Each structure stands twice: as structure tokens, then as C-alpha cells.
Amino acid sequence: MPALACRALTWAAGLVMLASAAAAQTSDLVSKTAFRVCADPANAPMSVEDGSGYENALAELIAGKLELPVEYTWFPMATGFIRQTLRANRCDVVMGYAQGHELVLNTNHYMTSVYVLILPEDTGLEGVTRLSDPALKGKRIGVIAGSPPATHMARNGLIGKAKPYNLMVDRRVESPTEDMLNDLEAGEIDAAILWGPIGGPLVKQDHPGMTVVPLIAEELPPRLFFRITMGVRLGDKVWQRKLNSLIRRHQDEINAILTEAGVPLVADMGDRMLDAEK
Incomplete structure (x- = not known):
């Protein structure tokens, strides 16, 4: 076998050994x-x-x-x-x-989950499935500041009356999501928008009278x-x-x-x- 071919095989074998060693090393951390x-x-x-x-x-x-x-x-x-x-x-x-x-x-x-619109009972918003619905005009909607739905709200003229809630908090001392739902129940806001894996379970646990509407009908970016x-x-x-x-x-x-x-x-x-x- 030519010397060049031998060196190539040795180099390839070395790479395989290094890769195997790296895999073993990373798995050893677990x-x-x-x-x-x-x-x-x-x-x-x-x-x-x-x-x-x-x-x-x-x-x-x-x-x-x-x-x-x-x-x-x-x-x-x-x-x-x-x-x-x-x-x-x-x-x-x-x-x-x-x-x-x-x-x-x-x-x-x-x-895979999605942001949701949360509505209280008997508000006249039954049937709303997207943020461009005219029924939301003039409503005060709670939203986590800086989250993707805020862009959709701004596009649809809903941000002016929106009530923002903090995004980055220490949940041991502050809970914006629970505060938002409590405000909705108290009538301080007309609707709430939350990440579905948070809003859906919280409504099921503590606010069973509210309706959770997954925002799957939005067509423009950013994705929800x-x-x-x-x-x-x-x-x-x-x-x-x-x-x-x-x-x-x-x-x-x-x-x-x-x-x-x-x-x-x-x-x-x-x-x-x-x-x-x-």
C-alpha cells in the first residue's frame, strides 16, 4: 500500500477514535x-x-x-x-x-403549542378567534410586554389601551400571568393573551368559567x-x-x-x- 494511502487511513482512523472518545466523554457527564x-x-x-x-x-x-x-x-x-x-x-x-x-x-x-386569547363569560366577545376581529376594538387587553402577540396587537390598533405585564420576573415573588388572570376576573381588563402552556392550565385550575381561544388563525408574522x-x-x-x-x-x-x-x-x-x- 502506498505511504500516502497508509497515512490517509491512519488519519481517518484517528478521527473515528477522537469522535468516539468525544461521544463517550459527553455521555459520561450524564x-x-x-x-x-x-x-x-x-x-x-x-x-x-x-x-x-x-x-x-x-x-x-x-x-x-x-x-x-x-x-x-x-x-x-x-x-x-x-x-x-x-x-x-x-x-x-x-x-x-x-x-x-x-x-x-x-x-x-x-x-407544539400556541398563544391563546382568554375571555371571561358574557362579554360579547364570544366567537372571536383572531386579533383582527373588530369586536376587540376599544377593548383593554392584557399582554406580556415584548411577547410576539404584542406585535399583532399593534398592527390591529389594540396596543393603545393594552395593559402590559412584565416579561422577566422572579416567579417566587411576582407572577404576571396570575396577576393578569385575576385582573380579567375582576374586570380590570376585557381579555388576556398568554402563552398557551401557561394560560390553558391556569384557567383550567383556577378560572374554569373563562374561555381559552388558541390563536391559530393568525396569518402574518411573527408566528404565535x-x-x-x-x-x-x-x-x-x-x-x-x-x-x-x-x-x-x-x-x-x-x-x-x-x-x-x-x-x-x-x-x-x-x-x-x-x-x-x-
Whole structure:
């Protein structure tokens, strides 16, 4: 065999060995004794330190399939969350993370959901399905400042009378989403717009008389639907593939937990509701 070919084979074999070593190294960071989750301790209805959130239930489901106990590192979901938790190797997964975020390696998405319009009873807004509906003109609508629906509200002339609520807060001391729904119940605002995986469950738990309308009819950007994944450390491909397999094989059980919680589930393109019975 020519010397050049020998060197090429040696170089290729070395690359394979380096890749295998890197894969083994990243997977070695993942705990073998617990399903280590980093989560916000006061992010109801998703993650709660007492274990009552639906993301807690999802963590228990995945841990059960791995035959491991769940072990939490609690940290407020604010600036520095990933750096102080996942990147610091204090955990191996963040349960709910929007697809495409550069701070983590995303698994395959386990749900797609959408922003919702929440309406109280007997307000004359029955039948409203989009933010361009003339019935919303002149109404005071609660919205999280800086969230995608605010752009749609501005386009449709609804922002002038809107009541903004803070986006980045420490949920241990402030809860804009619950404040918004309480204001809606008290008549301080006429309607509320929230991220569906937050608004849907909160209405189901504490405000059953209200109507939750998924905003799937909006056609202009920005999009109001997002695919939600589990986030793992950058480079943890072995761990990512293992979680992808669990998500694929247990999607029906995942959907059942989300549906029971009141999360509105939509098709991957955000244009129709999923049939909860399928």
C-alpha cells in the first residue's frame, strides 16, 4: 500500500477514535444514578418545587422509563439560568425549551403549542378567534410586554389601551400571568393573551368559567406557535438521541399528561388543533 494511502487511513482512523472518545466523554457527564433536572421552583403551572407542575409529571414519566429517580436543581428562570445550571453540570436536562435556542442542544420536540386569547363569560366577545376581529376594538387587553402577540396587537390598533405585564420576573415573588388572570376576573381588563402552556392550565385550575381561544388563525408574522423540546448540554449527542427515542416511543403518554393539564396542543405548523383522542 502506498505511504500516502497508509497515512490517509491512519488519519481517518484517528478521527473515528477522537469522535468516539468525544461521544463517550459527553455521555459520561450524564448521571447514571438519577434523572437530573434543572427547573424554576415557582413556574406554575409548569414546574413547581412541590412537584405539582405538569413538567414535573413529564420528568417523572421520563425518569420512570429510565428506571431512575428524579433529582432537581432549582433555579429561577432568568438571565444566567443555563449557565448556572446545565452548563455548570448541576443537571442533565431542562424539560421545556423552545426549539432552536442556541444555549442548549434541543431534543426532538415533544409538543407544539400556541398563544391563546382568554375571555371571561358574557362579554360579547364570544366567537372571536383572531386579533383582527373588530369586536376587540376599544377593548383593554392584557399582554406580556415584548411577547410576539404584542406585535399583532399593534398592527390591529389594540396596543393603545393594552395593559402590559412584565416579561422577566422572579416567579417566587411576582407572577404576571396570575396577576393578569385575576385582573380579567375582576374586570380590570376585557381579555388576556398568554402563552398557551401557561394560560390553558391556569384557567383550567383556577378560572374554569373563562374561555381559552388558541390563536391559530393568525396569518402574518411573527408566528404565535412554538415547538417545545427538552434542552441538554451542547455536544451531548448521545444523551440527546436517548431522549429522542423516549419521546418518540412515549408520545401518547406525554400528550395525555399535557392534555390533562389543559395545554392546548396544535399541529407542527400551528394551523390546527390536535385531536386529543388520537
